[in-house]
Amino acid sequence: xxxxxxxxxVRLIAAFALxxxxxxxxxxxxxxxxxxxxxxPGQSPVVVSITSNTGQIRGFDTIRLTRFxxxxxxxxALTIDKFELRRVxxxxxxxxxxxxxxxxxxxxxxxxxxxxxxxxxxxxxGHRASSLGKITVTADAPVDxxxxxxxxxxxxxxxxxxxxxxxxxxxxxRFSPDYARLFAVPVRGGWSGARPADDHVEEYALARPVxxxxxxxxxxxxxxxxxxxxxxxxxxxxxxxxxxxGPGIESLLCVLPVxxxxxxLLAVGEFGALLKHVPGTTALTPVDTGNLPxxxxxxxAGNAGAGWYVAHQDRDQITFFHATRLEGGxxxxxxxxxxxxxxxxxxRQMFIWTTRTGFAYSLYKGPMQRYDxxxxxxxxxxxPDGRRLVDLQVSPNGxxxxxxxxxxxxxxxxxxxSNDDGRTWTEAGSNLKVIRSPVLQLPDGTMLMYASVDxxxxxxxxxxxxxxxxxxxxxxxEYARMMAALKSGTVLLYDQGDSGVLTIRSSQDGGATWxxxxxxxxxxxxxxxxxx
Numbered sequence: 001x002x003x004x005x006x007x008x009x010v011r012l013i014a015a016f017a018l019x020x021x022x023x024x025x026x027x028x029x030x031x032x033x034x035x036x037x038x039x040x041p042g043q044s045p046v047v048v049s050i051t052s053n054t055g056q057i058r059g060f061d062t063i064r065l066t067r068f069x070x071x072x073x074x075x076x077a078l079t080i081d082k083f084e085l086r087r088v089x090x091x092x093x094x095x096x097x098x099x100x101x102x103x104x105x106x107x108x109x110x111x112x113x114x115x116x117x118x119x120x121x122x123x124x125x126g127h128r129a130s131s132l133g134k135i136t137v138t139a140d141a142p143v144d145x146x147x148x149x150x151x152x153x154x155x156x157x158x159x160x161x162x163x164x165x166x167x168x169x170x171x172x173x174r175f176s177p178d179y180a181r182l183f184a185v186p187v188r189g190g191w192s193g194a195r196p197a198d199d200h201v202e203e204y205a206l207a208r209p210v211x212x213x214x215x216x217x218x219x220x221x222x223x224x225x226x227x228x229x230x231x232x233x234x235x236x237x238x239x240x241x242x243x244x245x246g247p248g249i250e251s252l253l254c255v256l257p258v259x260x261x262x263x264x265l266l267a268v269g270e271f272g273a274l275l276k277h278v279p280g281t282t283a284l285t286p287v288d289t290g291n292l293p294x295x296x297x298x299x300x301a302g303n304a305g306a307g308w309y310v311a312h313q314d315r316d317q318i319t320f321f322h323a324t325r326l327e328g329g330x331x332x333x334x335x336x337x338x339x340x341x342x343x344x345x346x347x348r349q350m351f352i353w354t355t356r357t358g359f360a361y362s363l364y365k366g367p368m369q370r371y372d373x374x375x376x377x378x379x380x381x382x383x384p385d386g387r388r389l390v391d392l393q394v395s396p397n398g399x400x401x402x403x404x405x406x407x408x409x410x411x412x413x414x415x416x417x418s419n420d421d422g423r424t425w426t427e428a429g430s431n432l433k434v435i436r437s438p439v440l441q442l443p444d445g446t447m448l449m450y451a452s453v454d455x456x457x458x459x460x461x462x463x464x465x466x467x468x469x470x471x472x473x474x475x476x477x478e479y480a481r482m483m484a485a486l487k488s489g490t491v492l493l494y495d496q497g498d499s500g501v502l503t504i505r506s507s508q509d510g511g512a513t514w515x516x517x518x519x520x521x522x523x524x525x526x527x528x529x530x531x532x
Contacts, residue, residue: 028064028082031101035178043102044137045182046085046190047168048145050113051096051249053205053228054152055497057115058344059097060122061087064112065135067104082111089175091315093270093296094344095228095251096147098171100179103143108135113150113159122150122157131199132161134192142183143190144168147249151205152500154521160201161191164249174271174294202249205229208520209243210497212504214254214299215484217396223486224265226252232267232277232284233518239506241518246275246284254299260326268297268310290329292321299352301359306373309334309359311352313343318350320361320371335371335378337363351392353400355421364389368422384416384425393438396485401428401438415439415449417468428468434459439468440483442491446510448474448483461511474511478503492517 034045050060063085085099092098109129113122124132137143147165151158166189172180212225212233223235230246232255244265246252252269263276267284272292275284295314302308307324310331318337323329339349352361360370366383383389387404390413394400400418402425413435416425428439429451436459437450447464451471459479462471480495480503491511494504497520504518 028084030084030086031103033086033088034100034102034182039102039182042139043104044139045100045142045179046103046135046137046145047098047100047143047172047179047183048085048148049096049098049165049168049171050148050150051162051165051229052150053095053208053210054150054157054500055211055495056152056500057118057120059087059093059095059115060113060150061097061116062112062114063099063110064114065103065108066111067106067108083108088179091313091343092171092175093251094253096171096270098168098176100172100176100182103137105137105139108137109133110135122159124159128159131196132159133196135190136188136192137190138188142185142187144183144187145190149202149205149249151201151208152210152497152520153204153525154501157500158201158204160199161195162202162249163195164202171271206231206245206249208522209233210500210502210520211251212482212494212496212502213252215482215492215494216255216257217484217486218257218264219259221486221488223484223492224255224257226255226267226269228252230269230273230275230284232265235517239517241504244277244282244284246273247286248273253297256300258303260304266300266326268300270296272297274300274310287326288328290323290325290327290331292329292331298350299359301354302373306358309371311361316340316343334376335369337361339363348391351389353392353394356398360421362389362392370421381422384414384427387414391438393440393483395439395441396443396487397441399439399441401440403435403438415451417441426468428464429462429471432462432471433457437481437483440485440491442485442510443487443489444510448491448511450479463510475513477511477514478505480505 065083067081085101087097088100089098110124147162149160149162206229209227209229209231211227215225217223221237225233227233228251230248232244234242250270250273252267254268256266258266262278264279265277267275272289274287274289276287277284295312298311298313300310307322308326310321312319316339319333320335321331322334323331349364358371358373362368367380370379391403400422402416403413405413415428415435415438417428417439418425432451433455434452440448447468449462450459451462452459461474463474464471480493482494484492491507502520505514506517507514
């Protein structure tokens with residue numbers, strides 16, 4: 001497994017950052033599930049959650065802890081056993097994982113955090129492991145360790161304790177009621193001491209949220225995108241980026257510009273987060289979600305006239321709700337889909353986007369389903385040639401484009417475009433051998449798409465000025481998976497922080513040249529040259 005590692009805040013991080021190391025297999029005991037039977041004598045339930053500020057993983061699956069015969073440094077102490085806490089409530093959220101298990105009384109320290117799906121493992125070692133703190137489990141009370149924060153520092157990884165979320169009671173109540181009953185009695189903090197004064201990992205993460213989902217241009221020319229840790233990224237008309245933050249650290253998943261007396265922007269996200277931005281302020285404030293059930297809000301659409309619509313995810317169920325009133329709304333279901341249980345497991349299963357007259361969605365296997373605000377009805381349209389949906393792009397002029405493959409294992413995609421919201425399709429780039437993105441159309445009609453003219457050639461950004469009949473490669477540049485076109489003709493190129501660093505570049509000449517506008521790479525921190 002690949003290894004990640006840690007440090008702390010701006011100055012102190014450089015002094016204590018650890019390089020990644022390979023770790024071999026160890027003898028382990030899986031902590032028993034306290035809901036599967038009575039808690040064994042001498043044991044107590046333990047709960048902890050982890051929020052990850054990175055696209056490198058999809059939430060950790062396993063926590064490994066080391067128990068010692070005596071309190072102290074794990075290097076010097078005698079190891080008695082290693083225990084594993086397993087993730088519960090899978091599908092609860094994209095970036096936050098919840099762990100519960102029964103542990104024997106004793107003194108523990110974290111040793112590893114593991115994400116099996118992305119093949120990532122974080123060794124919790126050295127100074128920062130000791131600084132994180134020792135955990136004491138007694139046989140007379142459940143233990144709530146609160147929240148841990150994991151965030152990138154360039155090619156390194158930091159971890160620390162959250163000051164904003166010190167209890168998992170609300171998370172348990174909403175998403176794991178069976179486990180919540182175990183912690184209804186008085187709990188212990190479990191940590192040997194208060195959060196260390198030099199633990200600034202959460203503060204560092206809040207200053208550099210990783211991710212730019214649902215990038216959208218507002219009527220006044222500003223650009224907004226949902227990000228992690230309760231943040232919305234904002235690009236002003238001078239290409240300067242800033243951050244709006246809500247009160248929590250849940251990941252935000254989408255944004256919607258609105259024209260309301262008290263809001264110009266709405267944002268939705270994990271754990272039912274529904275936030276608004278009041279013009280003239282520098283923060284996001286919560287909106288009363290009324291009778292919406294617990295779950296994640298993937299998308300929001302609508303307006304004051306048509307009412308409001310949200311896509312709500314709870315494990316393997318996606319439900320579309322409608323309410324005529326936003327604040328304290330009476331939400332009623334208007335559609336439902338079942339998806340795989342591992343909704344956040346990596347493979348994108350559902351695409352949701354706004355249309356000229358409403359919104360639409362499609363599972364990867366189709367069909368596309370469109371909802372019309374005026375009539376309140378759904379209509380279905382097949383994917384082109386019954387193919388499998390890989391990616392989807394909506395251009396500022398409404399052009400809809402999809403990248404599709406023939407079967408699950410097919411490596412060579414096709415791109416199609418539609419000017420009527422997916423009712424009819426035209427293939428784009430039929431003379432290209434390898435296609436790696438849908439088509440993005442700029443206001444001047446130029447089409448952009450990542451593709452290769454040869455089967456084994458290099459994938460490059462291709463441009464077409466004749467409606468997709470012929471394509472010309474743009475000069476080489478650093479590849480990023482996502483593109484957005486603005487009404488001004490500016491193109492934004494970005495990713496979702498899959499490497500741990502979010503970088504946004506812009507082009508004023510249709511992709512011929514690029515300028516970096518924003519990055520979470522911290523140039524104030526020198527990378528340590530330590531052996532790997």
